Amino acid sequence: MSQAYQTDQYEGMISETVSMKGHNGDPILAYVARPLGTGPFPGMVVIHHAPGWDEWYRECARRFAHHGYISISPNLYHRDGHGTPEDVGTKVRAAGGAPDARVLGDLEGAIAWLRGLPNLSGKVGIFGTCSGGRQAFLAGCKLKGLDAVIECWGGRVVMSKEELTPAQPTAPIDFTKDLSAPILGLFGNEDKSPTPEQVNQHEAELKKHGKNYEFHRYDGAGHGFFYYDRAAYRQEQAVDGWKKIWAFLDKNLR
Amino acid sequence: MCTMIAHQVKLEGRGKSGPEWFEVREANVSYDHPYDLPLEHALNIDFVNEAMGPGTRVSVELSVDAARKLLQTIEAVLAQADARGVLEDIPLGAIGSGKA
Numbered sequence: 354m355s356q357a358y359q360t361d362q363y364e365g366m367i368s369e370t371v372s373m374k375g376h377n378g379d380p381i382l383a384y385v386a387r388p389l390g391t392g393p394f395p396g397m398v399v400i401h402h403a404p405g406w407d408e409w410y411r412e413c414a415r416r417f418a419h420h421g422y423i424s425i426s427p428n429l430y431h432r433d434g435h436g437t438p439e440d441v442g443t444k445v446r447a448a449g450g451a452p453d454a455r456v457l458g459d460l461e462g463a464i465a466w467l468r469g470l471p472n473l474s475g476k477v478g479i480f481g482t483c484s485g486g487r488q489a490f491l492a493g494c495k496l497k498g499l500d501a502v503i504e505c506w507g508g509r510v511v512m513s514k515e516e517l518t519p520a521q522p523t524a525p526i527d528f529t530k531d532l533s534a535p536i537l538g539l540f541g542n543e544d545k546s547p548t549p550e551q552v553n554q555h556e557a558e559l560k561k562h563g564k565n566y567e568f569h570r571y572d573g574a575g576h577g578f579f580y581y582d583r584a585a586y587r588q589e590q591a592v593d594g595w596k597k598i599w600a601f602l603d604k605n606l607r
Numbered sequence: 608m609c610t611m612i613a614h615q616v617k618l619e620g621r622g623k624s625g626p627e628w629f630e631v632r633e634a635n636v637s638y639d640h641p642y643d644l645p646l647e648h649a650l651n652i653d654f655v656n657e658a659m660g661p662g663t664r665v666s667v668e669l670s671v672d673a674a675r676k677l678l679q680t681i682e683a684v685l686a687q688a689d690a691r692g693v694l695e696d697i698p699l700g701a702i703g704s705g706k707a
Contacts, residue, residue, distance in 0.1 A: 508609030521611070
């Protein structure tokens with residue numbers, strides 16, 4: 354762990370639901386976890402996965418806060434109605450996912466929310482898993498104000514023409530030249546979305562454009578190997594992946 | 608979801624969600640991440656009524672093998688009913704909703 358702490362030190366955080374301005378200025382809900390204190394603290398935008406804005410992402414936001422980051426996780430499905438995360442997630446699944454333009458607007462709003470805080474250090478990163486990994490990469494390419502991107506098993510960064518839809522009209526890999534921040538990518542070699550071959554294409558494009566990237570690929574892991582509440586969880590790979598995350602953020606946001 | 612393979616079909620039926628039955632108007636069929644089945648991807652069917660909100664649904668998550676067996680079984684049952692001359696291929700709208 355990068356944040357080695359002492360048993361006699363003070364710790365504290367606040368976590369709560371807030372309202373923020375998302376795409377088109379729409380008010381949407383977000384979950385915020387932040388360390389207590391005047392800081393200054395770096396910020397993190399935490400993007401929930403396709404199945405929904407669920408408990409794992411609240412815990413994830415608190416984990417970033419525990420490590421000294423003011424974290425905000427916007428509900429990217431806010432306009433799709435309210436209910437349990439599963440209920441709303443199945444609705445969005447049926448619709449083929451959230452539209453990229455709206456997601457980018459919401460993420461831009463989350464970055465602006467962080468940048469409006471008096472105790473932000475000035476550095477902001479973004480983290481996402483699954484579809485959120487794809488959206489983190491997309492944000493790194495299309496939005497300003499990011500200093501680090503963490504993409505965990507972003508499916509459909511590489512998309513065939515047949516996969517393009519009005520809601521997701523461009524394959525994110527086509528925006529690689531616009532990536533404006535260092536990127537850390539974590540992938541399982543047994544994943545089917547993205548496949549190792551798609552990760553190869555993703556990496557080749559980053560290399561081609563001279564981007565600052567760091568990819569780690571894990572044997573014995575498939576999709577979602579951080580999810581300790583799923584059969585996909587892989588303890589050894591997940592622990593190492595988190596170590597890579599803390600080291601990457603120490604380097605780029607501190 | 609990560610595959611985004613999803614189709615919706617408009618249909619007529621009833622579903623039970625909790626203690627109450629509701630009017631099913633759509634079925635969302637996807638091959639994507641399930642919520643509870645311990646597989647990376649599954650054949651998911653959500654019987655819903657969009658007008659009644661996201662909480663009104665009956666869901667199943669099936670392995671590919673289970674989905675194929677279900678499909679074959681539905682076809683077999685319909686074929687058997689047809690062969691016995693008891694298949695009532697009448698749109699629900701033609702006989703009213705059945706509700707007061």
